[in-house]
Amino acid sequence: MAAETLNCALVQMRSGTRPAQNIKDASALIREAAAQGAQLVCTPENTPLMQKDRSAWLAALHAEADEPAVAAFSALAKELGITLLIGSMAIKIAPDKAANRCFVFGPDGAIIARYDKIHLFDVAINARETWRESDFIRPGNKAVIAAAGAAKLGLSICYDLRFAALYRALARAGANVLTVPSAFTRVTGKAHWAVLLRARAIECGAYVLAPAQGGVHEDGRRTWGHSMIVGPWGEVVAARDDDTPGLLLAELDMRKCTSARRRIPALCHDREFTGP
Numbered sequence: 001m002a003a004e005t006l007n008c009a010l011v012q013m014r015s016g017t018r019p020a021q022n023i024k025d026a027s028a029l030i031r032e033a034a035a036q037g038a039q040l041v042c043t044p045e046n047t048p049l050m051q052k053d054r055s056a057w058l059a060a061l062h063a064e065a066d067e068p069a070v071a072a073f074s075a076l077a078k079e080l081g082i083t084l085l086i087g088s089m090a091i092k093i094a095p096d097k098a099a100n101r102c103f104v105f106g107p108d109g110a111i112i113a114r115y116d117k118i119h120l121f122d123v124a125i126n127a128r129e130t131w132r133e134s135d136f137i138r139p140g141n142k143a144v145i146a147a148a149g150a151a152k153l154g155l156s157i158c159y160d161l162r163f164a165a166l167y168r169a170l171a172r173a174g175a176n177v178l179t180v181p182s183a184f185t186r187v188t189g190k191a192h193w194a195v196l197l198r199a200r201a202i203e204c205g206a207y208v209l210a211p212a213q214g215g216v217h218e219d220g221r222r223t224w225g226h227s228m229i230v231g232p233w234g235e236v237v238a239a240r241d242d243d244t245p246g247l248l249l250a251e252l253d254m255r256k257c258t259s260a261r262r263r264i265p266a267l268c269h270d271r272e273f274t275g276p
Contacts, residue, residue, distance in 0.1 A: 004255050006149045006177075008040040009033035010211035010248040012227040012240055015050040016218035019060060022048045023072050025245065026086075033247050034080040040148050042085040044211045044227075045100070045158045045183040049090060052219040054136055061092040070103065070111075078109030083148040087181020087211055088117065088157050090137075097138045102155050102181065104146040112147070115155035116140025119163050125187050133159075143169055150254045151177040154206070158182040161196050164203060171204035172267050176232075176257040178206050183213035189224020194236075202234040205260035205267065207252050214243030232260035 011029045015022045026047050033041045048069040051057040064070060069089050077084040084105040090098040100117040118140045120133035143166060146153045154175030160166055161180050170178060178200060184193050193210075201208040207230065214225020225243025229250045230236055238250045261267060 004150050004253060006039055006151050006252045006254070007037050008042065008209060008229070008250060008252055009036070009038035010209060010227045010229065011041060011043040012212055012214055012225055012244070012246050012248065013044050013047060014215040014217060014243075014245050015044075015046055015048065015213060017049070017051045017056070018218075019048045019069065023069050027072065027076055029245065029247055030076060030084065031080065033249065034082050036247075036249060038082065038249060040083045040085065040151065042087065042179055042181060042209050042211045044087045044181045044213045046088055046090070046213060047086050050183070050213065050217045050219055050221060052221055057090070057136075058092075058096065058098075061090050061098055063093075064091045064101075067091060073103070074105050074109040074111070077105035077107060081107045083107060085153065085179055085181070087179075093138060097136060099140065100133070100137050100157060102157055102179075104148070104153065104155070113144050113153075113155065115144040115157070116142075117157040117160065118143075118166065119160045121159040125185060129185065129187065143173070145170060145173055145175050148177075151207075151252065154178045156180050158184065161200065164200065167200045167204050167206075168267070171206055175204075176206050176254055177252065178204060178208045180208060180210040181212075182210060183221075184224040186222045186224050189226065193224055193226060194228065197228055197230050198234045198236070201230040201232055203266065205232045205257055205264065207232055207237075207257065211248075214245070232257045
């Protein structure tokens, strides 16, 4: 395989309220992806746990050193010899607060990058659906890039997708693959998911990998699914047209990022301007 290419797989999940079962379900799909030749496998936001009840959610959390999912996915990455991006886990950092943290494990099982979600989902979608992540999540404040073979991964999580400046900063720092593990709501997913993913790819001349949660979860939450891989010219390389658990695979060619950025060198054309 050429040094400029990378085989990747996205894991679409429907995580529930039982972490051990979620780890088992994710691991089975990760193994299947590796068996099909994936060198980079990415899972969605909240891979080990989806739980709306805040007291039950807090009771299930652990500090990073004690989190079973960290140990399990580290061992799995090493066993399979892959780079494994776990879209996010809730990591306890205070009695009533967690970090929504993405982990990247290298082929030797070591953690090569951590990213804490910067933009928190504090929204009132409609009269029935309101979210205030800032009540229980502490935001991160640092953009992160991780190497994965031919790719330089720019890390993000879900609601970050709406903040273009983060992705522009990642691309200008060298990221050619932007990862957006998510648990989009059905309402916002149907309206905005695909167009936002394609916009970020076009703006940055980068691949976008978006593994998603999908379906009706044990806690009653409904997520959009429709995991997607977008190319650096904005083309949809691969997409799932459903919200069911499964895989999405594609080969990424980093030369296409170089070509897109040469054709439209927008990353080099920033100008200072005054406010309105």
